[in-house]
Amino acid sequence: MTMFSKKDSFEQQSEKAEKEVIASIIDSRMTMKGELLFEGKARIDGTVEGNIKGEHLILSEGGKISGDVQVTTFVCHGSLEGNVKASMVTARKTCQIHGLIESNSLSVEPGAELSGELKVTTRELHLVNENNSDEQTANG
Numbered sequence: 001m002t003m004f005s006k007k008d009s010f011e012q013q014s015e016k017a018e019k020e021v022i023a024s025i026i027d028s029r030m031t032m033k034g035e036l037l038f039e040g041k042a043r044i045d046g047t048v049e050g051n052i053k054g055e056h057l058i059l060s061e062g063g064k065i066s067g068d069v070q071v072t073t074f075v076c077h078g079s080l081e082g083n084v085k086a087s088m089v090t091a092r093k094t095c096q097i098h099g100l101i102e103s104n105s106l107s108v109e110p111g112a113e114l115s116g117e118l119k120v121t122t123r124e125l126h127l128v129n130e131n132n133s134d135e136q137t138a139n140g
Contacts, residue, residue: 020056028062044078051082061094068099076112083116 023040026032030046038054044063051067059065063078074086076095083100091097093111102119 022058026063028060057086059095 020041022043024038024042026042026044026046026048028045031049032046033049035050036048036052036054038052040054041056041058042054043058043060044065045060046062047064047066049066051070052065053070055071056073057069057071058075059078059080061077065078065080065082067081068083068085069080070085072086073088073090074084075090075092076097077092078094079096081098083102084097085102087103088105089101089103089107091106091108091112091114093109096113096115098115100117100119101114102121104121106118106120108114
């Protein structure tokens, strides 16, 4: 059994997220209210009012989320009012996150606005129950 270092694991997750095709899009003219659950890669260009759970999420520059986000990878260009729990978080220069960010890997570009609490940990976050991807756990 081969063991990967944390850096290798993060690089693999990042490469997987980059290569994955966007399967779902919330268009800039759309507003969604309620809980959003998804698999694969999703992009939000519009507004989501509610909690989000899934795998790879991109919040575009015009995108807005009011709720908590629990995903494997989160790339934020837009505005989030809520908490984030993700293995990898990338805060781009246009992003605004107001809330708790809990992650194993956090990248912040100059210009990004982060307001709240940061918890970057070396221990593994348990985001998805491997037996059933629809059930999310808060173990961590």
